[in-house]
Amino acid sequence: MEVIIQDGYEAISRQGAQIVAQTLNAKPDAVLGLATGSTPLGLYKELVRMNQEEGLDFSQVTTFNLDEYVGLAKQHTQSYHYFMHENLFQHINISEHNIHIPSGTTDNYPAFCESYEQRIVECGGIDLQVLGIGSDGHIAFNEPGSSLSSRTRIKTLTSQTIEDNARFFESPDEVPAYSITMGVGTILEARKIILLANGANKAAAVAGAIEGPVTSMCTASALQMHRDTIFLLDKEAAGKLQMTTYYQWIQDKMPGAP
Ligand code: PGA
Numbered sequence: 128m129e130v131i132i133q134d135g136y137e138a139i140s141r142q143g144a145q146i147v148a149q150t151l152n153a154k155p156d157a158v159l160g161l162a163t164g165s166t167p168l169g170l171y172k173e174l175v176r177m178n179q180e181e182g183l184d185f186s187q188v189t190t191f192n193l194d195e196y197v198g199l200a201k202q203h204t205q206s207y208h209y210f211m212h213e214n215l216f217q218h219i220n221i222s223e224h225n226i227h228i229p230s231g232t233t234d235n236y237p238a239f240c241e242s243y244e245q246r247i248v249e250c251g252g253i254d255l256q257v258l259g260i261g262s263d264g265h266i267a268f269n270e271p272g273s274s275l276s277s278r279t280r281i282k283t284l285t286s287q288t289i290e291d292n293a294r295f296f297e298s299p300d301e302v303p304a305y306s307i308t309m310g311v312g313t314i315l316e317a318r319k320i321i322l323l324a325n326g327a328n329k330a331a332a333v334a335g336a337i338e339g340p341v342t343s344m345c346t347a348s349a350l351q352m353h354r355d356t357i358f359l360l361d362k363e364a365a366g367k368l369q370m371t372t373y374y375q376w377i378q379d380k381m382p383g384a385p
Contacts, residue, residue, distance in 0.1 A: 128350065129357045130337060130374040132365045136325045139359040140169025143257065143323050146357070147174060148183055150255045150319070156187035158247075160256035160314070161215075162267070163192065163207045166323050167257055168214060175218040185221040189250050191243075192228040193258075193267035194308035197281065199231045205295050206231060229279065229307040236307060240279040244313065256317035260324050263287045264332040264345030268308035275341070275349045277310030311349045320356040322347065324364040333360060334367035 133139045147170070150157050161167070177183035192207060201208040208228050216226060227246060233239040247253060258266050263285055269277060270285045283305055284292075293299040314320070324333050336347035337358060343349075350356045365371060 128337065128353075129377070130360065130365075130368070130370075131357060131378060132360050132362060132371060132374060135361050136169055139323050139325060139361055140173055143167070143170040143321055143359055144173035144177060146319075146321055147255060147257070148177055151183060151185070151188065154254060155184060156189070157254040158189045158191065158250050158252065160253040160309075160317055161190050161192050161211065162257050162259050163194070163210045164259045166259035166325065170257065170323065171215040174215065178219040185219045187225075188221055189225040190221070190227060191247055191250075191253060191309075193314075194306050195229040195231040196303040197231050197236075197305035197307055198303045201232075229309075231303075231307060236281055240281075240307065243279045243309075247313070253317040254319065256314055256320045258314070258320060258322040258347075260322055260329055260332050260336060260347050261288055262291055262328050262332055264335050264347050266311065266314060266322070266347045266350070268306035269311050269314075269346040271344045271346070273311055273343055273346050275315075275343055275346065275352075276312040278313050279307070279309050282306050282308050311346050315349060315353050317353075318355065320350060320353055321359055322350065322356065323359045325361040327363040327366055329364040330367040333358070333364050334369075338369055 178185060192211060195207045199206040203209060211228060229243055230239055260266060263271055268282045270282060289299055289302045292302050296302050335345035336350060339345055339348055341348045341351050
């Protein structure tokens with residue numbers, strides 16, 4: 128695990144986008160795992176800029192999104208389909224055929240979940256997974272209590288997540304109670320993972336994920352079991368970590384490492 132603490136949101140967004148760009152430069156047909164929510168918006172904005180101004184090429188890229196609300200059609204303005212097209216896909220040269228987002232309106236969820244997992248395998252697995260973190264420590268919609276080896280499935284949202292996400296809806300009652308989400312086990316199979324977090328409301332979850340015990344009560348803590356995860360944090364999100372001096376020391380010493 129690598130922990131990088133930056134001054135602010137812009138810096139973590141830029142660094143996240145640079146890691147995506149490095150992945151695509153090394154492997155133009157890379158498979159990206161993508162997240163929604165407020166956190167990755169800056170990263171997506173930077174990727175759009177890199178695509179439009181620097182020619183960062185998405186023509187051979189395949190994407191898999193982490194999750195979707197159950198019951199929201201693709202056209203719903205709060206669906207993650209809509210979010211991804213609005214904030215990234217419609218602005219870059221990605222092929223529609225290569226975009227995968229879990230369906231919130233399938234009539235057979237178990238079959239869809241299985242086929243989603245299969246499709247990831249058929250595409251060669253996820254090279255780089257982008258993650259945010261919930262204030263309850265979730266990654267994707269793997270709420271506390273989710274098995275750390277879970278696969279894509281239906282998950283009931285916690286009242287905390289419903290409250291957190293109500294800001295996007297007219298009222299908390301409109302937030303769907305269920306999601307379809309990649310599992311923790313699915314996420315851990317990605318070759319490389321970056322988790323972005325900003326703001327003081329993420330500090331407790333971030334501390335639990337990095338320095339707490341590995342526990343299904345904070346599913347982001349499962350990333351301690353992953354061998355190539357980078358946490359990109361702003362100062363506020365890093366505010367409850369105990370070992371920040373050491374994380375900074377590591378960054379300072381990195382150029383001279385043998
Ligand atoms: P946010 O959500 O980026 O909107 O804070 C993160 C998450 O729930 O994973």
